[in-house]
Amino acid sequence: MLATLKKHIETNLPFLLNKKLLLATSGGLDSMVMAHLFKNLQFDIAIAHCNFQLRGVDSFKDQKFVQDFAEENEIPVNITQFDTQAFAADYKLSTQVAARDLRYNWFYELLEEEGYDYVLTAHHADDNLETFLINLSRGTGLEGLTGIPEENGSIVRPLLHFTRAEILEYAKENNITWREDASNASDKYLRNKIRHHVVPLLQEINPNFMEAFQKTQSYLQESAALVEDASIMVYQQVAKQEEDSITFDLNQLKKLPNYNAYLYQWLSEFGFTAWNDVYDLVDAVSGKQIFASNFRLLKNRDSLILSKILVEDEVGTYFIDKEQQEISIPIKITFKSVANPAFESNKIIFVDGDKLQYPLELKRWQKGDNFQPFGMGGKSKKLSKFFKDEKLSLLEKEQCWLLWSANTLVWITGLRQDERFKITENTTNILKIELE
Template sequence: MLQKFQNHLLHNFQFLNGKKLLLATSGGIDSMVMVHLFQQLEYKIGIAHCNFQLRGMESFGDQDFVQEYALANEIQVFITQFDTKAFAEDYKLSIQVAARELRYNWFYEVLETEKFDYILTAHHADDNIETFLINLTRGTGLEGLTGIPEQNENVIRPFLLFSREEIEAYAKVNTIQWREDSSNTSDKYLRNKIRHHLVPMLKELNPNFLSSFHKTETYLQEAQAMVEDASIIVYQQVAKQEEENIHFDLNQLKKLPNYKSYLYQWLNEFEFSAWDDIYDLVESQSGKQVFSPEFRLLKDRDFLILSPINFVDEKEEYLIEENQEEVKIPLNLSFYKVADISIVSNKTIFVDANRLQFPLVLRHWNEGDVFQPFGMDGKSKKVSKLFKDEKLSLLNKENTWLLCSKNEIVWIVGIRQDNRFRIENNTQNILKIELE
């Protein structure tokens, strides 16, 4: 196994030579064999151990075991403890997901602070099969069937070519000590049920199952690569980036024979899960939305608009004093006293400063807001009606600010000035307000 591992590193991970490697080490057989092999090959390694405090004193026994091994072998060691249950409850996560988030966040922290180059985990071939079957039982796209990647940015998994049987045999021959995790014997978790019952049955049906699975996984990875290539080409025809938003042209999208697959490919990385709702958006009325934890997809006439979720505080407001010349937050506004007016635009207005009551207020619009559009003497209009006439999307509405004098709107910023503050022939005090 040592020679096989050395050849594997030489052909697939030659870039690890001379690098500083952080080995994720639970104390179990897989990670302890990985540590042993890297010691034999004299790589620069450190050990990182997480105590999730999920198994009482047994968890602390694992911690002591890893720490003692590192000290005895003069290996740099990093230990941390997590209140995993509390974290899972606070963020409404499963224990497994919470542990994974805590673990990798800490690994990356150690990677940066201690100047390691890569994180290495001891995931092996049987772990790969179990992950495939878990994803299959839950329902997944093609990418969920391509297995655990050997490399994901700075995370390397060099053990995926080894089976659990190979690892156990090497540990016994080399008298490697390890800790047994009592939770691995329980069928409480889906992974353990698959490990204890389904995988042995598959191996019984086909003694070469691991080899066959590896071939299938390779074919699926190749198919996924073709899908990704096609997805990039079509994306360039359908999608357009506008600042932090992505606009998908529905007229172009619906020309595709299988547009749902493309939507899944494009949106899956944004952690959406309500796929039927997303597909229904294509034919829904404007204003319908679907949310992921950090993003939303909005139907706006002939577009689907993907944007980060920015929660709008309707009570958020900013005061502008009389002699203030500029505002930087939330908008970049400038105020100038001028002798005459020049070109008026959506981004530049001129008002009668004597009609203003300071401090001015910059706030979000509210339902029921009414103003008098510039050029329409005495005629009032709901701000919401203006938005509709201007065909503003929900995102545009949420990002629109009103400049107000007391309870009167001076300017729907960047869109329309209010007529009540217009410049007249007898205006003595002209204020130019500009959105930069």
């Protein structure tokens, strides 16, 4: 196993060579074998152990076992303790999810603070199979069947190609000691039920089941790579990515066979789960939207617009004094007195500075707001009608800031100036206002 792992690293994980590695070590069979292997391969390693305080005195025995091992082998060790149950209760998480979040957050802190390059965990082929079966039992897409990734950023799982049986055999051959977790024998958790009852039955049906599974998963990973390549190519034809949003052209999308599969591929990473609602949005009326935790998908005429959910500004209204020549929050606007106007774009307006009353106010639009559009001879128009005529999406309307003077609209920033503040032949104080 040692020689096989050495060759696997040199061939498939060469980026681990000559790096500082942090080994996640629980004290169980898998992590103790991993520590033994990487020590014998003479890597620059340190150990990280989390005491989740979930098993009473046994949790502290695990901690001491790992600490003693590290000291005996002169390996640097990092140990922390978590009140996992309290954390789970505070954040309304299951104990397993809470432990995972605490563990990985701490690992990332150690990477940054102590200068380690990668965190290694001892997941193996049996873990991969169990994860596959769990996902399959719950219903999943292709990504849920491709298994635990061998590398995910700074997290690397170098034992994924070894089975639990191979790891156990290596431990016995090399007299490696480990701590048994009594909870592994319980069927309380779904993973244990699959490990104790489902996997043995599959191996009874086919003694070479693990080998067959690994081959199948390799094919699934190749298929996933093909899907990803196709998804990227089609995305470039259908999607337009802007600073704050992504717009999908429905006319182009509907030309594709099974376009729902592309939507799933593009949107799943943003937290959407109500897929029937997502698919129905394609033919929904303009203005309809659905939400994920932090994102929303809006139907706007012949497009779908993906954007982050805007957090309401705590301030709401931003005041601008007469002396200010520039503001940068919530948007960047400059104010400058000039001798002559030079109309360049909608991002610049020229107003009669003597007509302004300070402080000016910058705020979002509200229903009922109206103004006198520049160039329309003083006729009043509701902003809702103006936005509709300009074919602005709901997202664009929400992102729009209005500049006010004494409850009179001066400028729909970047779109239209109000007639009442325009310069005339009698203007002596020309103020240039520019949105950058």
